[in-house]
Amino acid sequence: MFNFYKYCLFCFSPLPETPSGVGEHVFPKSIYGFWRIYDVCETCMKHFGDNIDQLPLQNPQVLKSIEQLQLPNAERYYEQIKYKGTDTINGVNVKMICKNGSFKTKAHEINENFFEFSENDWQNIGVRWLNRKANLQKEEIENEIEKIKKQYDSLKLGEIVRSSKLGSSIRKRSVKNIKIDEPNLAHISPLIAKIVVSFLYYILSVDELASLDKVKDLINHARYLKDLSSNTINWCPLAQEPEYNKFHRVWVTFFDRSICIDVTFFGYPNWRVILNSNEPIIKHDPDGKLIKEIIFILDFKDSENRKKHMGFIFKDSDKPIFYEVKF
Ligand SMILES: [Zn+2]
Structure with a gap:
């Protein structure tokens, strides 16, 4: 390793005679960059x-390219791509992610009374959130959710099932027009x-x-x-x-x-x-x-x-x- 210049390329402060450290990855290591300068x-x-080297991992185009590479461990990158869709019934925006090739609602709290999650996440995320809200034992919540799920399956889109025990309602919906959430483009x-x-x-x-x-x-x-x-x-x-x-x-x-x-x-x-x-x-x-x-x-x-x-x-x-x- 060696210096071409006697000063830092970005702040112009003098550099030590012998470069120390690992050098700067011009293309970040996180996207497999391996050109280093000293x-x-x-x-x-x-x-x-x-501040800068993680930016590509927030950028949909870069993440999609990583997905195409099909490298080991790349999955954790492209699961970070943010998508959005529209609720088929009420037209509200819905945050989505893509996991194992299929889209699902991104589990997140909209406010203290409103939580969005995917059907696949009932057990993990739904139970955890309701547990916090309803202040019931995990087992009680799981039993109650099993009951709700049975009713949920026969709901039409936009319909709601209520649980007085949980103090919550669950609304069934589907999402259309799913696309990359451009405003979140890093x-x-x-x-x-x-x-x-x-x-x-x-x-x-x-x-x-x-x-x-x-x-x-x-x-x-x-x-x-x-x-x-x-x-x-x-x-x-x-x-x-x-x-x-x-x-x-x-x-x-x-x-x-x-x-x-x-x-x-x-x-x-x-x-x-x-x-x-x-x-x-x-x-x-x-x-x-x-x-x-x-x-x-x-x-x-x-x-x-x-x-x-x-x-x-x-x-x-x-x-x-x-x-x-x-x-
Ligand atoms: Zn500098």
Whole structure:
């Protein structure tokens, strides 16, 4: 491990001569990231760990991609996707989750008199909640619930069964129009900002970085969660989901006075940042060939076989040439 820079990339405090600690995972470890950099100070690393690195696990698109990977342990991630639906009878919004491939009501207390839960959860969650409310012994509640359940089965949608013993009513319903709960889309932008800034430090000179607008804004957004103008980081899904999605990617395209950076998780969910520059940024390879695009890929085919690749697309060509990189 080694430092490229003498100062922290995000707060500019001096770094120790020899890097300490484990380094900063640019793509969080929680989403199988394995590219680490050592130019981030301990304080900034703690900030990222506490505030930013868990963001992808709150993002439906990322969670869905994890689901498609069918990796062991991935289930606990995609069960966190929040869905919502509509009560077929009264049109009220209902919070849902998806478990083992089927949707169910998310068990939760709406207020002290109103609790939602799925039919499958009667025994576990319903009994526990009623126990607290009705102040009866668990066994009494279970017996009472068994009684209610018999009546419940013959209810029509929207109908209610009452229990004076429990002081509660249970209403039967079904839910339609189930979809991802978009308002709960996690704001993943500080993480995208962190990845973009980290990568740019490795492909651009300090002068080139300084010529770009919004780099400071991205740093402040990632490091201090400061506001970012609304169209700086854009959700920009790719046209097609790839067959093989065990990779993360940063893709930089150079234009005359701007660069476009795409950050892709698991081959599909993609965010785009466009930065303008005062003067053209011109990149050449060591042989003097003009570089149009730079692609960095974290490939985690399997845990034994994780590789980092850097690809270049040169002028007058559309085909990237890839090299394995060790940094
Ligand atoms: Zn720092």
